[in-house]
Amino acid sequence: TKFILDLRNNGGGYLQAAVGVSNVFMDNKVVVEERKNGKTIEKLSTSGGGSLVGKPVVVLINSGSASASEIVAGALQDQGVAKLVGEKSFGKGSVQEIIDLAGGAQLKVTVAHWFTPNGRGIDKTGIKPDVEVKLTTDDINAGKDPQLDKAKELLNQ
Numbered sequence: 001t002k003f004i005l006d007l008r009n010n011g012g013g014y015l016q017a018a019v020g021v022s023n024v025f026m027d028n029k030v031v032v033e034e035r036k037n038g039k040t041i042e043k044l045s046t047s048g049g050g051s052l053v054g055k056p057v058v059v060l061i062n063s064g065s066a067s068a069s070e071i072v073a074g075a076l077q078d079q080g081v082a083k084l085v086g087e088k089s090f091g092k093g094s095v096q097e098i099i100d101l102a103g104g105a106q107l108k109v110t111v112a113h114w115f116t117p118n119g120r121g122i123d124k125t126g127i128k129p130d131v132e133v134k135l136t137t138d139d140i141n142a143g144k145d146p147q148l149d150k151a152k153e154l155l156n157q
Helices: 015-025 068-078 137-141 146-155
Strands: 003-006 030-036 039-045 057-061 082-086 094-100 106-115
Touching (some): 003 146, 015 030, 057 068, 068 082, 082 146
Antiparallel strands (some): 030 039
């Protein structure tokens, strides 16, 4: 009945997977906007019918949350579906293409950037949690997880 989505240290993945995960929690809402030279190229939205729509959810993020996981976190936060707990995410919000060069070399070129539904740029900025909670080495060594504890607390309010 209540859910914690743990995206900590999730380096991301495919854009369509981010939209698919978001679809589980949101009906017919914008997930991410692709912009090139300041102009919107495309807006990707959920198709609706997700099995967890309307259920309470908290998302855990940290500096290891990047790319597609930031897209999910930012979409759920902007659309008012989830509270984010943890630390600011990595800030990998660029679209890149690989160009093959002579001699087998390749060049990776940034061609666009990702923005949250409310227009927040992800690249180099990251996603800020609603509730910042640090997880220290001492916490880890003691078997404690104050970020998870805070998420549970928020869900039980």
